[in-house]
Amino acid sequence: MTGLAKDAAKRILDKVDGPARVGMVLGSGLGALADEVENAQRFPYQSLPGFPVSSVSSHASELVVGSLMGVQVAILAGRAHYYEHGDATVMKQPLATLKALGCDQVLLTNAAGSLREDIAPGELMLIDDHINWSGRSPLIGVESDDRFVGLTEAYDASIRADLAKAAEAADVALKSGVYAWFSGPNFETPAEIRAARILGADAVGMSTVPEVILARWMGLRVAAISTITNFGAGMTGNELSHEETKEMGPVGAQKLIGVIRAYLKAMAD
Ligand code: HPA
Secondary structure (H helix, E strand, O other): OOHHHHHHHHHHHOOOOOOOOEEEEEOOOOHHHHHOOEEEEEEEHHHOOOOOOOOOOOOOOEEEEEEEOOEEEEEEEOOOOHHHHOOOOOOHHHHHHHHHOOOOEEEEEEEEEEOOOOOOOOOEEEEEEEEEOOOOOOOOOOOOHHHOOOOOOOOOHHHHHHHHHHHHHOOOOEEEEEEEEOOOOOOOOHHHHHHHHHHOOOEEEOOOHHHHHHHHHOOOEEEEEEEEEEEOOOOOOOOOOHHHHHHHHHHHHHHHHHHHHHHHHHHHO
């Protein structure tokens, strides 16, 4: 673990009620979850060493630490993306800080386009595997053998089972599938979407995969859920837009917040 993350964690732990158990990264439209944290201490990314500042209009940028449903959590409200600077390691310090705060697991969330007719905008998809279409790895340049991270079980089976139970308890439909990472920031072409479907992807998005790789490298257990904001390019007659992502994000976000609350409640019981 990096010294920077340890320094940040020490400063944070001085101000909060205790170590965190669950880390989260919130994508588009999910900021509302961070507002529900009790006894919250908020740390703007600018105040934390090695933290990026996101330039995406729908993303706040603060680390929120406190209690949610009786579980101590550390929430990265706002992420930086590969497409902002071409740096796949951009979330390395924030994730290392979650680990230094005591988290042994991270729940990653994102907005994504669906490639499946049976997963509509406004629904959720639990990610059970991914395709790294970008060809980039955040571990390029790491100089020890721990860079050869196995990703056979990147998405923790036991957390996925618990999230499925939580979705049932929250009465939210939770389908699962494969997420393909396209670098963005442009949306995909219809031909790329057709190709991704043939290759076995169920959703596409511009984030999360580098975070999964980094988190697994750090030994964190990982789960990830997409809020579906649109169908992939060419699947309907409409052009895609960031406005649509921002507009539809909150619909799935409300459901996702319900699932996460139920997940944490079961953990606290
Ligand atoms: N493609 C890539 N990223 C996305 C999409 C999409 O269709 N929707 C939301 N994020």
